[in-house]
Amino acid sequence: MLNDARIDRRGLLVAGAGLALAGCGVGDSGGGSKEQVEKKIKKKVDGDLVYFNWSEYLDPELIKDFEKKYGVKVRQSNFDSMSSMLAKLRSGNRYDVIFPDQSVTPRLVASDQLRKLDHDQLENYDQVFEFFHDPVYDPGSAHTVPYGMYATGVMWRADRIGDMTGSWDDLFREDAEGKIYVLDDFQEAIGMGNYKNGFDLNSFDQEELDKTQQTLVDQKPLLRGYSTDDVQNMLNGNAWIHHGWNGDVVNVRNQADDPSIYKFEKCREGIPVGADQIAIPANAEHPGTALLFIDFMLDPENAARNVAYFGYPMPNNGAVDAFAKLAKDDPAITVTTDDLERGDQFDPLTGDRRKAWDRVWTEVKAA
Amino acid sequence: MLLFAIPLGITLALSFGTTDDLGNALYGWHPENYEQAFDPLFFPVLMRSVGFALATVGLCLAIGYPVAYYIARFGGRYKHALIALVVLPFFVNYLVRTYAWVALLADEGLVNGVVTDTGIRDEGIRFLNTSWAVIGGLVYGYLAFMILPIYAALDRMDPALIEAGKDLYGTRWNTFRHVTMPATFQGVLAGAVLVFLPAVGDFVSAQLLGGPGTYMIGNLIQQQFLGAENWPFGAALTTVLMAFLAIWMVLYLRSAARAAREAPA
Numbered sequence: 001m002l003n004d005a006r007i008d009r010r011g012l013l014v015a016g017a018g019l020a021l022a023g024c025g026v027g028d029s030g031g032g033s034k035e036q037v038e039k040k041i042k043k044k045v046d047g048d049l050v051y052f053n054w055s056e057y058l059d060p061e062l063i064k065d066f067e068k069k070y071g072v073k074v075r076q077s078n079f080d081s082m083s084s085m086l087a088k089l090r091s092g093n094r095y096d097v098i099f100p101d102q103s104v105t106p107r108l109v110a111s112d113q114l115r116k117l118d119h120d121q122l123e124n125y126d127q128v129f130e131f132f133h134d135p136v137y138d139p140g141s142a143h144t145v146p147y148g149m150y151a152t153g154v155m156w157r158a159d160r161i162g163d164m165t166g167s168w169d170d171l172f173r174e175d176a177e178g179k180i181y182v183l184d185d186f187q188e189a190i191g192m193g194n195y196k197n198g199f200d201l202n203s204f205d206q207e208e209l210d211k212t213q214q215t216l217v218d219q220k221p222l223l224r225g226y227s228t229d230d231v232q233n234m235l236n237g238n239a240w241i242h243h244g245w246n247g248d249v250v251n252v253r254n255q256a257d258d259p260s261i262y263k264f265e266k267c268r269e270g271i272p273v274g275a276d277q278i279a280i281p282a283n284a285e286h287p288g289t290a291l292l293f294i295d296f297m298l299d300p301e302n303a304a305r306n307v308a309y310f311g312y313p314m315p316n317n318g319a320v321d322a323f324a325k326l327a328k329d330d331p332a333i334t335v336t337t338d339d340l341e342r343g344d345q346f347d348p349l350t351g352d353r354r355k356a357w358d359r360v361w362t363e364v365k366a367a
Numbered sequence: 368m369l370l371f372a373i374p375l376g377i378t379l380a381l382s383f384g385t386t387d388d389l390g391n392a393l394y395g396w397h398p399e400n401y402e403q404a405f406d407p408l409f410f411p412v413l414m415r416s417v418g419f420a421l422a423t424v425g426l427c428l429a430i431g432y433p434v435a436y437y438i439a440r441f442g443g444r445y446k447h448a449l450i451a452l453v454v455l456p457f458f459v460n461y462l463v464r465t466y467a468w469v470a471l472l473a474d475e476g477l478v479n480g481v482v483t484d485t486g487i488r489d490e491g492i493r494f495l496n497t498s499w500a501v502i503g504g505l506v507y508g509y510l511a512f513m514i515l516p517i518y519a520a521l522d523r524m525d526p527a528l529i530e531a532g533k534d535l536y537g538t539r540w541n542t543f544r545h546v547t548m549p550a551t552f553q554g555v556l557a558g559a560v561l562v563f564l565p566a567v568g569d570f571v572s573a574q575l576l577g578g579p580g581t582y583m584i585g586n587l588i589q590q591q592f593l594g595a596e597n598w599p600f601g602a603a604l605t606t607v608l609m610a611f612l613a614i615w616m617v618l619y620l621r622s623a624a625r626a627a628r629e630a631p632a
Binding site for chain 2: 361365
């Protein structure tokens, strides 16, 4: 019976075939071709919408309305970081509409992974702020429309902890030991460490990265965990202090029994800002429905409703008042196009810089 | 056989690759991935995973054996229904079941709600994001794999053996030690292997129920694929882990083979 456990010649042949099949490009970016990208999308219903976004990042009522209006189903999946979104795309999954951010969009555009969008077909495109008609991350806004504008800061529960200092040191408070979360995103976490140590957000100087790595490792005993699910962690009481994004505090307040205890601050050492986009992947099966969805989200009334739901400013004329109302009660959540122009944004990382940051993050997690 | 060998082959090929500027995997000859996999930094992660898995096996045994014993020996007419009840929760996806634990055990979740409302404590107990939460999640996830083989072994056992044992050995404990335990030893071993091997590589429990200090080898591998965009390094770690687990599998197979040879005709 033990003979069966030995690898025989046939087994080796099969493994060899596996190696040969490896040439089928496992691990490839799933990039499209130039023709796929340029082909004009006809704006009409051509199937159900396969939707891929952060969780709790788009008003579910809007999704229901879209389904009713066009008689389609919206099949939703969620990712919890830009890295996992890219990983899913790389594995060959086919989505119709995705929500990348400016740290990732240039890469997707460069490797022909996003369909070209015909602005003439988008009735509501004139609602988008001028600033986003030719953004740095996607010249001519050819492949994307903007979605939300965000800033990273610190959320906290005023009923559990006070005396916040408006500094990244607040994520290192010993009196909140075991109740602090840091975002499970290597750029956000390492960027935060860089800011705390007085370095540039995107520094990749080896000495500075080593110091930041040590800072993050030293922080671990104080942490409850690494998570991008800041809304749920705040709501279920696991978190008193959470590294998080401006709009999420509004989302928490919308769902909480007592909204007044949830606060948000930006930190004086540095504020990462950015914008995310809506895009159609090159291998989308239903680009027509996707284009309808993008136009639907650009509709000023829908944008206003969305802002009320998720708390982020949207660069859409229809959403300005809705956001002003939210910001009146809490100016800390504001992000403007000026902030985007002058502020620090996460660089799209590639090559050696990516490897250096990856290594820091792997070692921080394993330490 | 093909469905098994092809992914294995791809993983092996990937483990010698590297990544290009955009993070795509490139095939080639880069054995340094294995050098990196044996970095002493990762050794505690593997040891922790083994430790958690062993604790899981121990707890599964402590809970699973009595359950299997009771159903097999005293289930009577309801034996099949009871075993079905044991297996039923496992029709629900492991990930979903673990998420349920997150909702139940959160600091202001359902269980802590009862604790604070009934005045047992002023503040909730911190269940989540601890090593014990991870082990609990692992036990809950793999308990059925322990109960079923033990149940099968007990069910196969001729009850007359136990009667004979009572005559020979007198006390119930002695009967158990000298008759039941040896007869069900192979079932226990099978259950232990079925729990240990996947538990070492598990990443779901640690991710949902664990904290920064409960990082397991499964999470490290997962991070290379979903976070770091370093598929070749992840593949190298996977191969190392598989080799490590294969050792235990071979030992188990030899033990099972020996038991089958020695079994009464």
